[in-house]
Amino acid sequence: MERKKLSIVCFSGDFDKALAAFTLATGAAAVNWEVKMFFTFWGLNVLKKKTGRAWIGSGVLAKVFNFLMGGKRNLPLSRLNFGGASPALMTGMMKKNNVATLDELIVAAKELGIDFVACEMAMHILGIKKDDLDDHVQNVVGVATFLDASKDGHIIFI
Amino acid sequence: MERKKLSIVCFSGDFDKALAAFTLATGAAAVNWEVKMFFTFWGLNVLKKKTGRAWIGSGVLAKVFNFLMGGKRNLPLSRLNFGGASPALMTGMMKKNNVATLDELIVAAKELGIDFVACEMAMHILGIKKDDLDDHVQNVVGVATFLDASKDGHIIFI
Amino acid sequence: MERKKLSIVCFSGDFDKALAAFTLATGAAAVNWEVKMFFTFWGLNVLKKKTGRAWIGSGVLAKVFNFLMGGKRNLPLSRLNFGGASPALMTGMMKKNNVATLDELIVAAKELGIDFVACEMAMHILGIKKDDLDDHVQNVVGVATFLDASKDGHIIFI
Numbered sequence: 413m414e415r416k417k418l419s420i421v422c423f424s425g426d427f428d429k430a431l432a433a434f435t436l437a438t439g440a441a442a443v444n445w446e447v448k449m450f451f452t453f454w455g456l457n458v459l460k461k462k463t464g465r466a467w468i469g470s471g472v473l474a475k476v477f478n479f480l481m482g483g484k485r486n487l488p489l490s491r492l493n494f495g496g497a498s499p500a501l502m503t504g505m506m507k508k509n510n511v512a513t514l515d516e517l518i519v520a521a522k523e524l525g526i527d528f529v530a531c532e533m534a535m536h537i538l539g540i541k542k543d544d545l546d547d548h549v550q551n552v553v554g555v556a557t558f559l560d561a562s563k564d565g566h567i568i569f570i
Numbered sequence: 571m572e573r574k575k576l577s578i579v580c581f582s583g584d585f586d587k588a589l590a591a592f593t594l595a596t597g598a599a600a601v602n603w604e605v606k607m608f609f610t611f612w613g614l615n616v617l618k619k620k621t622g623r624a625w626i627g628s629g630v631l632a633k634v635f636n637f638l639m640g641g642k643r644n645l646p647l648s649r650l651n652f653g654g655a656s657p658a659l660m661t662g663m664m665k666k667n668n669v670a671t672l673d674e675l676i677v678a679a680k681e682l683g684i685d686f687v688a689c690e691m692a693m694h695i696l697g698i699k700k701d702d703l704d705d706h707v708q709n710v711v712g713v714a715t716f717l718d719a720s721k722d723g724h725i726i727f728i
Numbered sequence: 729m730e731r732k733k734l735s736i737v738c739f740s741g742d743f744d745k746a747l748a749a750f751t752l753a754t755g756a757a758a759v760n761w762e763v764k765m766f767f768t769f770w771g772l773n774v775l776k777k778k779t780g781r782a783w784i785g786s787g788v789l790a791k792v793f794n795f796l797m798g799g800k801r802n803l804p805l806s807r808l809n810f811g812g813a814s815p816a817l818m819t820g821m822m823k824k825n826n827v828a829t830l831d832e833l834i835v836a837a838k839e840l841g842i843d844f845v846a847c848e849m850a851m852h853i854l855g856i857k858k859d860d861l862d863d864h865v866q867n868v869v870g871v872a873t874f875l876d877a878s879k880d881g882h883i884i885f886i
Binding site for chain 1 (some may be wrong): 571581583610611612629631638639691695710713716717718724725726
């Protein structure tokens with residue numbers, strides 16, 4: 413039987429939604445689905461090498477946006493963020509309950525061979541370069557390429 | 571012909587998105603699709619038996635999060651919430667226009683035989699027990715189990 | 729080979745998510761997929777003929793909601809909106825990088841023959857009439873009709 417396929421458009425830069433994306437991705441990979449994650453817009457923040465705020469990008473506006481968005485350490489909770497305290501509290505609750513944290517899920521996703529691709533258009537707009545992103549990002553592609561590679565599987569937008 | 575299948579990941583705890591999830595679910599069931607709703611994270615608030623704020627959960631943090639999130643009566647509108655007044659106003663507009671309200675949609679979903687399942691991991695993190703949720707919740711499952719049961723249908727993330 | 733199909737539920741009225749919806753839609757149409765966009769709730773704001781704030785709708789509440797939501801010119805960025813300044817800044821960044829703007833994507837979607845349909849229920853609730861929306865909107869349909877027309881393709885919720 414052919415392997416099931418799952419492609420996730422990781423649009424959100426919220427901590428809880430990134431958690432959902434990686435939980436679905438690694439869950440699918442664990443039952444042998446072929447999984448692809450397409451990071452675009454705010455979702456790119458999850459993969460920035462600089463995990464804190466940094467002046468990435470070309471052009472003043474891009475630099476400001478990237479600085480304000482920050483990296484993996486700055487992902488807000490989509491509600492009850494409490495000025496950024498909640499993701500740390502949430503991570504504490506996850507550790508206490510032996511649930512994999514976001515960092516652990518990202519590592520697991522890589523080890524399970526999940527494909528990370530980045531959105532060409534979003535990177536252009538935000539002035540982010542492939543080199544600014546996690547080395548596991550294999551390709552920077554357009555949306556048509558991504559859709560074509562995903563056409564025989566499930567596509568989820570988060 | 572085989573019945574079409576729809577699985578909805580009900581991640582959001584926003585009033586308007588819960589409305590969208592139940593509208594899609596009951597609409598699909600009405601045309602004889604087999605529908606499954608997987609409640610996770612904020613989405614669990616929609617199904618809590620305590621429809622207002624309550625100190626659910628084990629551990630101080632879980633209790634605080636659950637209290638602040640509240641239940642079905644506390645779902646905020648994702649925009650223009652006006653301190654919680656909007657969902658009631660919106661419900662009034664729905665009644666006036668003979669559109670099913672969220673409460674009515676939930677009842678309809680149950681009557682149409684839509685499967686409610688709850689996310690094991692989210693319940694662990696938030697310290698919510700099966701007993702805290704609507705009795706229509708048949709199973710508490712992991713994401714891999716949910717995906718496997720959904721593999722031959724549509725999967726939507728809300 | 730049969731054409732692939734993509735149906736997008738355009739629920740969000742956020743500038744960045746509208747951008748994502750139209751980018752996916754036009755990207756899919758560009759590689760010859762059959763694409764349908766179903767506009768509901770906040771998503772209807774993207775298609776209002778009045779692109780600014782206007783007292784659309786029947787009933788005081790509907791008028792107030794429609795006024796506050798506004799039209800295409802009032803779509804907020806889902807984060808870092810800065811009181812509405814960000815969508816214009818973002819559009820500037822897109823032009824600078826030769827990326828199609830939201831307006832250009834909407835025109836392209838129409839030229840590529842993408843089907844625009846509007847959600848009957850949301851229009852009832854918000855008191856919006858077909859005449860208030862872009863003339864490219866071919867039909868106002870219920871969710872069951874939409875799902876039935878989308879059953880053999882991908883369905884994405886944005």
